[in-house]
Amino acid sequence: MAKYLLLKHYRGAPDPVNDVPMDRWTPEEISAHVQYMNDFAGRLQESGEFVDSQALAPQGTFVRYDGEGRPPVTDGPFAETKDLIAGWMVIDVDSYERALELAGELSAAPGAGGKPIHEWLELRPFYGVSPTATECLFHG
Amino acid sequence: MDEALLRSLTPGVLGILVRRGAGFAAAEDAVQDALVEAVRVWPAAPPRDAKGWLVTVAWRRFLDATRSDAARRRREDRVEEEPAAGPVPTADDTLQLYFLCAHPSLTPSSAVALTLRAVGGLTTRQIARAYLVPEATMAQRISRAKRTVSGVRFDRPGDVATVLRVLYLVFNEGYSGDVDLAAEAVRLTQQLAASVDHPEVAGLLALMLLHHARRAARTAPDGSLVPLAEQDRTRWDTAAISEGVAILQAALARDRLGEFQAQAAVAALHADAPTAAETDWVQIVEWYDELAALTDNPVVRLNRAVAVGEADGPRAGLAALAALDDSLPRHTAAVAYLHERAGDLPEAARLYAEAAHRAPTLAERDHLTRQAARLNTRLNT
Numbered sequence: 001m002a003k004y005l006l007l008k009h010y011r012g013a014p015d016p017v018n019d020v021p022m023d024r025w026t027p028e029e030i031s032a033h034v035q036y037m038n039d040f041a042g043r044l045q046e047s048g049e050f051v052d053s054q055a056l057a058p059q060g061t062f063v064r065y066d067g068e069g070r071p072p073v074t075d076g077p078f079a080e081t082k083d084l085i086a087g088w089m090v091i092d093v094d095s096y097e098r099a100l101e102l103a104g105e106l107s108a109a110p111g112a113g114g115k116p117i118h119e120w121l122e123l124r125p126f127y128g129v130s131p132t133a134t135e136c137l138f139h140g
Numbered sequence: 141m142d143e144a145l146l147r148s149l150t151p152g153v154l155g156i157l158v159r160r161g162a163g164f165a166a167a168e169d170a171v172q173d174a175l176v177e178a179v180r181v182w183p184a185a186p187p188r189d190a191k192g193w194l195v196t197v198a199w200r201r202f203l204d205a206t207r208s209d210a211a212r213r214r215r216e217d218r219v220e221e222e223p224a225a226g227p228v229p230t231a232d233d234t235l236q237l238y239f240l241c242a243h244p245s246l247t248p249s250s251a252v253a254l255t256l257r258a259v260g261g262l263t264t265r266q267i268a269r270a271y272l273v274p275e276a277t278m279a280q281r282i283s284r285a286k287r288t289v290s291g292v293r294f295d296r297p298g299d300v301a302t303v304l305r306v307l308y309l310v311f312n313e314g315y316s317g318d319v320d321l322a323a324e325a326v327r328l329t330q331q332l333a334a335s336v337d338h339p340e341v342a343g344l345l346a347l348m349l350l351h352h353a354r355r356a357a358r359t360a361p362d363g364s365l366v367p368l369a370e371q372d373r374t375r376w377d378t379a380a381i382s383e384g385v386a387i388l389q390a391a392l393a394r395d396r397l398g399e400f401q402a403q404a405a406v407a408a409l410h411a412d413a414p415t416a417a418e419t420d421w422v423q424i425v426e427w428y429d430e431l432a433a434l435t436d437n438p439v440v441r442l443n444r445a446v447a448v449g450e451a452d453g454p455r456a457g458l459a460a461l462a463a464l465d466d467s468l469p470r471h472t473a474a475v476a477y478l479h480e481r482a483g484d485l486p487e488a489a490r491l492y493a494e495a496a497h498r499a500p501t502l503a504e505r506d507h508l509t510r511q512a513a514r515l516n517t518r519l520n521t
Contacts, residue, residue, distance in 0.1 A: 001249045001271065001309070048250070048281025051273050092273050094247045127502040129314050 003051060003092050003126035004099040006106060008119070010058060012083030017118030018111045025112050036109045044091060044102070055087035090126075099123055141182050145190065146175060148331065150261030153194045155233020158294050162202050164240065165286040168258050170205065174198035175261055234259075235335040239298025242306040243289050250285035251306045257282055260328055262319060270319040300336065304344050304400065307332070311348050326352055333387075342391035343401030349384030350407035353377040365507040369416035381411045402431040406443075421451035438468050446474050454482035469500055473508055480515065489515035 022030065044050035062075040089106065093099050103121050111117035150171060157167035174197040178190075187193035241255040253271075256262045262270075268278035311325035329345045357371040366372075388404045405427045413419040428444035431437075441464055449457020457478045464471060476491035492512035499505035 001252070001313075003272070045276060046280055046284075048253075048277050048279075048284055050277050092249070092271070092277070094249050127505070128500050129312075 001092065001094060002096070002099075002128065003090060004096075004103075005122075005124045005126065006089040006091065006103050007122035007124060008086045008088065009122065010084040010086040011081070013120040013122065016111075016120060018113070018115050020112035022111075029110065029112060029114060032110050032114060037106075040106055040109070041089070044089075049091050049093050049098075049102070051090035051092050053087070053089040056085055058084060058086075060084070096125075099125075141179065141186070143179070144327070146178055146182075147261030148327070149191050149194055150175065151234040151237045151259045151331070152191060153198055154258060155237060156195050157198055157202060159233065160199070162199075162206075163290065164258075164292075164294065165283075165290055166202055166205060167198070168286060170198045170202035171261075172257070172263070173201045176263070232335070234331065236294055236298075238303045238332055238335070239296075240289055240292060240294065241285075242303040243292055243298065244302055245288050245292075246285055248306070248309055250281055250288065251302075252309050253278060253281050254285040254289075255306050255328070256310065256324065259331075260324055262324070266319050270313070270321050300338050300341060303332065304340060308344060308400075311351075322348075322352060322355070339391040339394050339396045340398040340400050342387050343398055343404050346384040346388035346391065347400050347404035347407055349380045349387070350404060350411050353380035353384065353411065359503075363503070364510070365503050367507075368410060373414070376411065384408065385411070397430065397434070399431065399434050402427055402434060406431075419450070421447055425451050438465065439470075442468055442471060442474060446477070449474075449478045449481065454478040458482070469498075470495070470504075472498060473504070476508075476511070480511075485515050485519055489519065 022033075025033070041050060041053055059077045060081070061077050063072050066073045091099060091102055093102065100123065103123050107119050107121050108116040109119070111119075153174070154167055154171045157170060158164055162170070171194070174194050177197055178194060182190075237259050238255070241258050242251045246254065253267055256267050256270075257264065264279050264282060265275050267282075268275040271278065307325050307329050310328070311322050313321040326345070326348045329341070329348055333341050333345050353376050354368075354371065356377070357373070357375040358366055360366055384404065385408050388401065388408055391401050392405070406424055409420050409424050409427070424447045425444060428440060428447055431440045432444060442461070445457055445460035445464065447457075448460045458475065461471065461475055461478065466472070466475075472491055473495035476488050476495050479485075479491060480488035489512050492508050492515065496505050496508035496512060499508055
């Protein structure tokens with residue numbers, strides 16, 4: 001019972017094996033891709049491992065505090081940021097091995113030529129809840 | 141209305157339905173319906189016999205569901221006749237339910253979810269909130285779990301150890317959402333202890349009570365961790381400690397030592413010390429030796445090494461830690477702590493920062509970062 005984030009990058013991840021941009025796919029290939037993603041989420045819902053899935057628009061703006069009584073300063077959007085998050089899926093699984101297995105499955109989504117994209121996904125664990133009975137002598 | 145009482149009746153009611161011939165999955169749904177109905181109806185019209193009321197309503201729900209199912213499948217209606225209730229040994233039913241919900245064919249998360257619903261009487265929504273997943277996800281997890289155990293015979297004894305592992309998992313989840321899972325785990329373990337006479341059940345119950353007793357002192361008002369040595373011991377729950385110690389002593393007297401009894405013994409020695417300085421670390425090391433003989437859990441060896449550091453000095457503790465795999469969770473934190481005790485503050489500060497980076501929980505990360513910051517501030521002034 002641990003939550004993991006499967007992070008999908010527009011940019012910033014290593015190049016996938018089947019590295020053809022989506023706008024060069026056929027419409028049918030795009031449909032097959034979308035269908036695969038929906039089916040994947042559906043399977044996770046059925047297995048009781050699904051928590052959340054979201055996609056992000058690419059236009060990001062940096063914002064920061066600029067002092068008392070002043071409006072926040074903004075910067076961007078930047079056309080060519082090094083790292084750009086496309087979206088994520090959150091899963092709740094029994095083990096790290098299961099998380100790896102699911103990430104591998106998601107990365108096999110079909111792309112150009114109907115072949116798996118082999119896209120690199122970033123797998124990040126959520127922090128667990130505070131330890132109770134497993135508490136350590138030196139903190140808790 | 142007393143929701144705890146209502147929920148404590150769950151396993152008994154479910155057991156009766158199953159004994160009457162209802163399949164586990166359908167019976168469990170019917171009992172959930174009856175619980176929901178009770179929450180709705182009882183405040184205005186409390187029943188004289190709460191359990192009898194639940195059995196009647198749940199059985200009627202079960203028959204309705206079976207009838208409409210059967211009607212869909214075929215016109216014949218053979219379930220019209222109620223099977224005779226027969227003698228109902230409640231304690232046995234409850235125990236069988238624990239076995240079923242912790243069946244080895246279930247994954248840990250499914251066993252936990254099924255136990256909380258079928259034995260604990262929590263709703264799917266409450267369980268979903270406690271584990272911070274969508275209700276639909278938890279509903280799927282529970283119905284899959286029910287399918288998985290659908291072929292399991294209800295009258296076969298199971299393994300108490302698997303049940304204890306499930307309850308231990310629930311306890312460790314602590315408190316999130318609107319359900320206090322640690323308190324729920326204590327209640328379910330008390331209920332199990334009333335159904336089966338087993339020293340390790342008593343050991344786990346004692347362990348939970350002794351840890352639960354320290355809960356108020358374990359976190360500061362801002363949510364940060366308070367280490368054992370710095371806890372305000374006047375805030376420990378002395379009633380829970382006495383109860384835990386008494387249960388543990390009775391279990392130990394039976395001379396069938398197990399992992400949970402040994403862990404509880406360590407917890408009892410901490411609870412017994414009026415101040416951190418008066419902790420009997422020598423005995424704690426001995427209990428960790430017992431534990432290490434019972435299990436090859438590396439976390440036990442890590443905790444033992446820290447206890448050695450308290451009993452025989454930080455250098456001895458560091459030597460014990462050096463013999464362990466340094467990729468173990470909390471290994472770096474333990475090394476940092478013992479370096480501080482040994483007076484090597486720069487190394488301790490560096491290691492605390494490193495340990496913070498590898499901490500498995502947010503509370504620990506923040507705690508370890510503060511330790512590093514505290515030492516760095518001292519070193520720079």
